[in-house]
Amino acid sequence: MKTVLVIEDDIGIQKQLKWSLPDYELVFAADRASAMSQLRRYEPAVVTLDLGLPPDAANASEGLACLNDILATQPECKVIVLTGNTDNEHALKAIALGAYDYYQKPIDVNVLSIILARAFKISELEAENRALKSAGMVSNDIIGNSEAILKACRTVEKIAPTEITTLLLGESGTGKEVFARAIHRQSPRNKKPFVAINCASIPENLLESELFGYEKGAFTGANKTTLGKIECANGGTLLLDEIGDMPLSLQAKMLRFLQERVIERVGGRQELEVDVRVICATHRNLADMVAQQSFREDLYYRISEITLTIPPLRERGHDIAVIAKALLHRFNQEFNTQVQGFSDNALQAMLAYPWPGNIRELQNKLKSAVILADSKYISAEDLGLASQQIKTDTLRKVRELAETQAIRHAYTLANGNLSKTADSLGITRPTLYALIDKYRLHDLRNTETEV
Template sequence: MEKLLVVEDDIGIQKQLKWTLDTYDVIFADDRESAISSLRRFSPRVVTLDLGLPPDEENASEGLATLQDILSLDPSCKVIVITGNDDKQNALTAIKLGAHDFYQKPINDEELTVIINRAFFVSAIESENAKRDVLDSQDSAVIGTSPKIMHVKSMVDKVAPTELTTLLLGESGTGKDLIAREIHRKSKRSDQPFVAINCASIPENLLESELFGHEKGAFTGANKTTPGKIECANGGTLFLDEIGDMPYPLQAKILRFLQDKVIERVGGRNQIPVDIRIVCATNQNLREMVLEKTFREDLFYRVSEIVIDIPPLRERNEDILIISRYLLNQSSEMLSRNFTGFSEEATSALMAHHWPGNIRELQNKIKSAAVMSDTKLITDSDLGLDIDEEQANASLEFSLKVTREKAEKEALSKALNYCDGNLSNTAKCLGITRPTLYNLLDKYALKS
């Protein structure tokens, strides 16, 4: 039997709720101290909380303090605050602090039971999702359930056990480094080094030495023999990030290494065999660069045995809130604060924003919001996203009704154009009767 904590100092209401909520194991507390004690002892998933608690029964200060204490101890707990009939402001304050729902007195047994049942249902769903997220995180570091990112995950699972050179294509901030590490983690070389080098961040005259190493005395300042990144990755995986920015002359040496699996240090004569897996990434169009003669065609085909296109965040809207909640949990741990989630306005803003900086931009916004927030609920002002109201409202159109109406209107318009406005032919084309067609024309204001 599920445990339900009822924080209420009115004996009469306690008796009423005891009989009403007989399907639950009801635990009663009549003040802040006993409520926290019961929470620690029984760990209920749902709590009903009367805001008018002693010693401040006439106001809500003690009740709101109790709410904050409960959520600080157990952020996942669903707290239903119970307020006076004309106390809407305190109810809204409680919701802002993280309460799940509120109910205004006088208590109607059936209504309150429905709210409590719903809270338990939501808690059960969140608990199941949390378990699933843990299992998913154990198997993959790539977060998301959108079709495009699921396709990427599937490709990673298939490519990782092979030795094929993999090319990751995607805009800046889409997580190419994360995908590369995931390929290494799931490969047979996972217990060997993963070495990354950004070809765009190292000056051209130093990049060759960084990759291949150098012998003592090879150039001014070379006071000792130093192995390069390729040697350091021996047995493991070398990640060449932003390979599109690699200088053209150096591309020939990389191609030779990929073909022969041997290197020569700068200033050296000995050939050194190296066994590594290569993963490359770029945000540039290598095919266009090949046509422009800024990237070697033979190297392009050598590094693109498998190509994985990583979608930008704006093309995987289903994942925005999932990633946002994950990043907020990370910020909670970093700041030692317990955030309960995002307000409705913040959710709208997250979904409506275009995210030109992709996941990197989202990560920065969530971190900043967590630092700036004064409550446990992240608001749109905390995020600081410049979104107009029309965009925000459009981002929340998830319902089947809205989706169906959009599809109906589009099909109706196409049929009318196809039939050149002839209503009889339009009805036949759509497979509906003329009266139904008239109703649809009225509904979508297409009659003219």
């Protein structure tokens, strides 16, 4: 059973929570000293904190001090601050200090239960992410705890110790090279070189010599023998980025290298053995290119022994906010700025925007916003996303919609019989009547049938 530390000096509220939250083990504290004692004893993932603690129950100074002590002792703890109806100023100050969320009294246990469940879920995801990082599964550059990114990282963990040729697929800016480096760091080759070459950025007539090297005198200007990228990666890992842009004329030579692990320098006659792990990446649809005969089918199957698709930023949910905060910290250090965070409209705009350029676009927008921001908090306008603001429904509206839909669905399945409707919903008939009145579903009563 999950433990919640309840820091509350009101005995009545303590009893209310004890009997209303049977799914949790509640431990109580009535002041800052006992709260810290309970925190060290139970190490709870989630804490509820009444800001009006003695000896300063009329104000929030003791509660805010307690919040600071909790986060200094257990930074990962999710602290839900409980405040009075008109105490928005102290609630916002608590959030600025690091509180997870706040809830205004009087307490509605159903709403508080949702907040607690969400806090535990976030805590579990963060704990899993920390575990993955400590196991070496996620590099410092792969940030996020969405299911899509965690699935990709678990794949990295499985393929890294092997020598299998990996194809990384993903839109431009999703971090394909970052994933390739993560595979290299977790592989037995991590002490050897990691060499990347972008096949789209080098002219076709130079790409072969860049990859395979050339002998002295092989062509005009070849004044000395020069190693190619493949030889430079000997013993380590070679990333062939944007391999979908590799000229068809060079693909046959690349296929031979992948099959035989031998190369010939341009202008040379000697075969050279090379021990290299190969990772390929592209934003193109290679299967379509094979069908159009612009990419060799045999090479396609050779480089895609295993394929890892990296999700675009728009499919990673709240990872966007997590990545943005990490980038903000990095850019503050890089530019010696003191931007503290993001305004609400900036966070909403970032979550609503589709990010066609993915993480690279997010980096660029944040970099300029950090430099140009006039306040301590980046706004949607600073990001150039003012037109992307969204309206968030309140929890009450979301709950009303969900319960209304559930009641109507059960009513339909019960052929208009309210007794059967209540049974299928797991509630009593009087409770169902109360919900019908609450949500003004009077048409259900008017058409009730008895079976």
